Amino acid sequence: MNEKIAAETAAVAVPAQASSLPPGFHEMVDDLKSIVRGAHVRAQLKVNTEMIRMYWEIGRTILEKQGKERWGTKVIDRIATELRTEFPGQRGFSRSNLHYMQQLARTWVEPIVQQPVGQLPWGHIVSLMNKCETRPEQDFYAQRAIQHGWSRSVLDLQIKQRLHEREGAALNNFTLTVPEDSDVLREITRDPYLFDFTGLGGNASERSLEDALVARMVLFLTELGTGFAFVGRQYPLRVGGSDFRLDLLFYHVRLHRFVIIELKTGRAEPEHYGKLNFYLAVADDLVRDKELDGPTIGLLVAANRDGEVARYALERSGSPMAVATWTGLDREAQVSLPPAEDLARVADGVLREHGAG
Template identity: 50%
Template sequence: MTDRPVSLTPPPSGYTDWLAELKMRIHSAQQRAALAVNRELVLLYWQIGRDILERQGREGWGAKVIERLAHDLRTAFPDMKGFSRANLMYMRAFAEAWPEQAIVQQPVGQLPWGHNLVLLSKLKNAEQRLAYAQRAIEHGWSRSILEMQIETRFLEREGKAVTNFVQRIPPPGTDLARQSLKDPYLFDFLRLGKDADEREIESGLVQHITRFLLELGAGFAFVGRQVHLEVGGDDFFIDLLFYHLKLRSYVVIELKADKFKPEHLGQLSFYLTVVDAQVKNEHDNPTIGLLLCKSKNKVVAEYALREKNQPMGIAEYKLLESLPAELQTGLPSIEQIERELGALSDEPDTEND
């Protein structure tokens, strides 16, 4: 039986809205189904890993039992992927990292297995793993983005900028504003030398706006570069202008290719005043300023902000060549973890047949 041709006559009143609602319901149901399937798979992997741990401990089985188990499971379930020896090793490590089953119902159970392998291999403690898992869910990070955020210590840098937000932004916006800025900002994607000037950096950030927005964090929307302002017949240009969707505030970013100086805030303050007067509307909150500089004296920065009546933050930026060693990850990659876990097969096998 074939479907009848769709009529080209206009749909009845209310049909379009109803169709849009149905599409949203179907999409939501698909998402819930995918999430449920993923949670069950992660739970299954955790249970297999727990069983391997318990039986190796109780029965004294050696690592070669995992190789035998991989063969037998693949034979029994030829259409299922995930039963390789390496993945069974990961399951064992996963269960060892999360001893309690309840954790699988938390963020780690909502993430795909590949994301969990990144958390497992890149982070050493449960607190960090949970924090990054939660952010990955909130912001929809892909596996590669999650790995990049961990390697650049995204969460460890969050909220570290020197600001006057406690004094200038009333709660509950204070904490959100403070968490929205970090220190330092890592512009390792620019491929610029350490002596790059402000315009080169600014141009590079706009050319790589997707990476720049990712580095800024959730909520930032790009408005423009060298945004023109006219005051009393004189022309002024803001380096970079953003809008923060959660704070409902414009964010003016000024770049300085040298060490922070208190006089830098005078120019930034002027721009905030003009944006508040000419750009923002009555529903927007006061404009926030962020000064990005090559380096800063934290005490000087704190003193400079003390008497400023507008919300401002001061943070450093790091280019590729000047990225400090302590910001480079020293944790093993997934491939290294696989090699280390695989080395267990060289142990004497005491498997009971």
């Protein structure tokens, strides 16, 4: 009987020992797990880099032989067969892939791993070779894909929407107002903004446009670019005895700046610039943290603009501002639009979720 009691006591004592762990034990284990995960990620990146290097070297070798020996397409078929036979467990040695490897070596003649494209997965690189027209375009999207961690589908979308032509194209006064940050601020603007995901055309009202953008906030944030966080719509500002409301207010987490977006479904007029300039002055005084946040950025997004009018308005403004255009669906495409009340209902749900006023 005493032996049975002793055994039961010992069995109970094991969990008691496990529960008396030293302080910080679980935090340390979490740190160790992070180290292991980081090693896994680095190992995967290393494997990918070596695979891209191998593909580039295969492509370069074939190109050199083709140039000297005048090989035809049948030789490429035979190479694919030989490689698949020798390495049956390794994918990637199809005839079409060998042609892509040649294209890779032909496009990037410098060592591939020393370039941004060499850090991308093979599927991303194939998209760059298939969808981009020039080497500068390919390098642009390769750099952005690495910088923002784009999936292949996002990369394809950005190429389709010709981001390289739109990024930084908005007219602005950043060089005059915030010269130290003008380059990076210019990069976060676009012209035109593509709002076709709203299902609205140029004849929509400003409230309908605002409703649709908020209802599709994830797509809107994707179009704005990396770093934007949604703060609210119709954001209230009280000045003296008057109340004002900002169309849309965002915060750029990387730049530590608020961004006010004013929407216009017509042409950008001088009074629109003046009103936005007023909003920026008030927001700098009442909204931003002067110790943590940089000056607020204003972005006027209109259906169209006059370049000369924009130049005068921006040059005279003391606050950093930019003006861009937006495009939506044409009239024929609007036949399949959801009812306006459906858009409003979804928008209200998004607002309740974010707690915006």
